Amino acid sequence: MCTTCGCGNGETKIEGEAHGHEHRHADGTAHSHDHDHDHDHDHDHGHDHTHDHDHDGRGHDHGPDHVHGPGCGHDHVHHDGHAHAPGLPPSRMVQIEQDILAKNNQHARFNREFLAERGIFAVNLVSSPGSGKTTLLTESIKRLLPSLPITVIEGDQQTTNDAERIRATGAPALQINTGKGCHLDASMVERALERLQPPEESVLFIENVGNLVCPAAFDLGEAHKVVVLSVTEGEDKPLKYPDMFKAATLMLLNKVDLLPYLTYDVAKCIEYARRVNPGIEVLQVSATKGDGMDTWLAWVRLHAVTARHARAQPKVVAE
Amino acid sequence: MHEMSLAEGIVQIVETTARANDAGTVRAVWLELGVLSHVEHDALRFSFDVVKRGTVADGARLEIRTTPGRAWCMPCGDSVDLARLGDPCPRCGSHQLQVTQGEEMRVKEVEIA
Numbered sequence: 304m305c306t307t308c309g310c311g312n313g314e315t316k317i318e319g320e321a322h323g324h325e326h327r328h329a330d331g332t333a334h335s336h337d338h339d340h341d342h343d344h345d346h347d348h349g350h351d352h353t354h355d356h357d358h359d360g361r362g363h364d365h366g367p368d369h370v371h372g373p374g375c376g377h378d379h380v381h382h383d384g385h386a387h388a389p390g391l392p393p394s395r396m397v398q399i400e401q402d403i404l405a406k407n408n409q410h411a412r413f414n415r416e417f418l419a420e421r422g423i424f425a426v427n428l429v430s431s432p433g434s435g436k437t438t439l440l441t442e443s444i445k446r447l448l449p450s451l452p453i454t455v456i457e458g459d460q461q462t463t464n465d466a467e468r469i470r471a472t473g474a475p476a477l478q479i480n481t482g483k484g485c486h487l488d489a490s491m492v493e494r495a496l497e498r499l500q501p502p503e504e505s506v507l508f509i510e511n512v513g514n515l516v517c518p519a520a521f522d523l524g525e526a527h528k529v530v531v532l533s534v535t536e537g538e539d540k541p542l543k544y545p546d547m548f549k550a551a552t553l554m555l556l557n558k559v560d561l562l563p564y565l566t567y568d569v570a571k572c573i574e575y576a577r578r579v580n581p582g583i584e585v586l587q588v589s590a591t592k593g594d595g596m597d598t599w600l601a602w603v604r605l606h607a608v609t610a611r612h613a614r615a616q617p618k619v620v621a622e
Numbered sequence: 623m624h625e626m627s628l629a630e631g632i633v634q635i636v637e638t639t640a641r642a643n644d645a646g647t648v649r650a651v652w653l654e655l656g657v658l659s660h661v662e663h664d665a666l667r668f669s670f671d672v673v674k675r676g677t678v679a680d681g682a683r684l685e686i687r688t689t690p691g692r693a694w695c696m697p698c699g700d701s702v703d704l705a706r707l708g709d710p711c712p713r714c715g716s717h718q719l720q721v722t723q724g725e726e727m728r729v730k731e732v733e734i735a
Contacts, residue, residue, distance in 0.1 A: 394649050394735040399639055403631045403653075403727040486624055517624035520660035545707035546660050549721075578717040579708045 316480045317495055318463065407521055410489035414524025417496060422504040422614030424607040427525035429547060431540075432513030434533040435557045437465050439590040440508055444472045446600055451607060452505035456495045458487040458512045465510065475499060486517035489524055504611045506603060519546040526606060527552040534558050534565060538572035545579040553584045555599060560589040625662060628727065629669035633679055635729045640678045645734035648682040652731040656724035658691040658707055682733075691724030 402408065418425050430436050444453050455476040457465045466478035477499045479491050492509060501507050509525060511518040519528075530551035532540055535558055541548040548554065554576050556569065573585050586602070588595035632651060640648055651670075655661055663686060670684050691704040695711040696718040702711050704724065710717055 392646070392735045394733050397639055397643055397732045397734055399635065399729055399732060401635050401729050403628050403635070403729060406631060406634065407627075484627075486627070488627065516660075520624055521627075542708050549707055575708075578710075581718050581720075 315482055315484060315491060317491070317498060318466070318478050404520065404522075407489045410493050411522035411524040414489055414493055414496060417493075418507065418524060418526075419610070419614065421501070422611045423501055423507050424505075424603070424610035425507040425509060425523075425525040426603070426606075427509045427511055427518075427523050427528045428531060429511045429515070429518045429528055429551065430513060430531035430533075431515045431536065434513070434531045434536065435590055436510055436513070436531050437468055439531060439555065439557060439588070440510060441468055441472050442590045442593075442596065443508075443600060443603070444469065444474045446596065447506065447603065448473055451604070452502045454499050454501040454505060454507050456487075456492060456499065456507065456509045458491075458510060460484070460512065475501075481512055485512060485514050486521050487511050487523060488521050492523045504607075504614070506607050515540065515544040515547050519544075519550045526610065529553045529555060531555045531557050532572070534562055534567045534569070534572075538568050539575055541572065541576040541579055548576050548583065549580045551580070551583060553586065553602065556585060556587045558589060558591075559587045559594055560592040623665055623669070624660070625665040626669045626673070628661060628666060629673040632670060632729055633673045633677055636679045636682070636732055637677055639732050640734055643734055645678065647735050648679045648732055649735055650683050650685055650733040651679065651729060652685045652687065652733075654687050654689055654726050654728045654730045656689045656691065656726040657705065658721060658724035659727045661727060687730070689724060689726055692722050693719040694722050695719055 414425075428436055428440065440455065444455070447453055453474045455466070455469045455474055457463075457469060457476055457478045458481060459465055459478065460481050460483070462480070463478040466476040469476035477495050479487060479495055481487065481491070487509065509523055511523075515530075528547075528551040530547055530553070532554060534556060537543070541554075554573075556572065559569075562569070569587070576583050576585065584602075586595055586599050588599050590596070632653070636648055636651055639645075655663070655666075666686075667684055674680055674682060691706070692701055693704040693711075694700075695702045695714065695716060697714050697716045698711060700713075701722065702713060702719075704719060704721065707721075708717075711719060
């Protein structure tokens with residue numbers, strides 16, 4: 304974590320390489336870490352309001368129609384009793400109405416356009432740690448690779464173990480280590496795409512950091528979030544972590560080969576998932592034994608074909 | 623804790639606004655957070671206090687306005703209140719709900735001087 308401002312992004316590394324950008328604080332100190340592609344959004348609106356105030360001790364009240372324009376610069380007492388201390392410069396309100404995730408969403412839009420132009424279908428795989436995501440991915444790649452080019456972006460706090468497991472299948476993979484970060488964001492994926500250069504009309508799997516909370520909020524530019532839940536976890540996870548199940552299009556219920564040894568209520572789990580997301584699709588799979596893998600891979604192929612066709616369509620130009 | 627990333631986003635927006643308005647200091651930052659949004663308020667306040675250090679927002683207080691959750695209930699064919707994701711329609715008990723409000727995470731206003 305950056306010790307000057309507390310920013311966690313300073314430790315993000317893509318396959319061991321840190322990406323530095325100078326970051327300057329208001330006090331003039333500068334240090335390097337990841338604050339890239341600043342897009343300023345700087346329209347401001349004056350905030351008009353009516354109030355009573357005191358001009359240099361000659362007190363008078365304005366009627367309710369008296370309005371100060373933007374930049375009105377004299378001391379005044381607000382209705383709420385909040386008074387400025389003598390000697391402090393007057394303050395004003397600037398209305399900005401900006402989404403906190405605006406910057407991430409801008410990078411996500413860029414990634415989405417990058418992928419669409421190339422006819423690439425991108426899946427953001429999310430789950431808690433230990434749900435079997437990486438095994439599901441290696442097994443999926445082995446079955447898809449002969450007919451479909453595949454690349455993978457791996458997200459973990461530390462180690463390049465998962466990328467190495469993926470590369471052993473023959474698919475190009477790039478590891479992003481988030482350091483103390485708990486999720487991938489769209490700018491990390493943008494940089495990874497530049498390095499990885501996925502082939503046209505391919506499938507890109509993004510394996511997010513194992514975490515059922517934080518990755519839900521961050522659009523990476525993917526076509527779909529797919530949540531992997533294993534039957535060794537509680538069937539009420541969709542209710543405990545609703546944000547993630549609401550954000551996902553498809554839930555893969557993994558390790559179903561273990562069901563005979565567990566007291567796991569599959570119907571209840573699916574019902575809970577549909578309480579938070581009535582439209583969520585559900586497939587039951589076992590990555591190690593092969594159950595349901597054909598259906599899941601048919602889902603991937605169908606969407607890959609759709610992405611390819613969407614690219615072939617001529618763009619509609621607004622008149 | 624993704625609230626740290628959200629706090630960074632807030633401070634960047636505030637710094638940009640302060641620069642564009644030649645502000646020396648930022649006194650307060652007003653947020654609008656929907657009850658269904660992906661954010662824990664205490665974690666966000668903690669993160670904001672860490673991230674704002676050494677920036678123009680160093681002395682700024684964080685003011686949070688909460689917006690209620692609303693959803694479109696398909697069986698009722700009407701807009702209803704929704705306090706939490708996963709809750710049923712308060713009228714008919716159905717979960718066939720489409721969230722229409724309450725997921726906002728916005729910086730609304732910045733008080734500068």
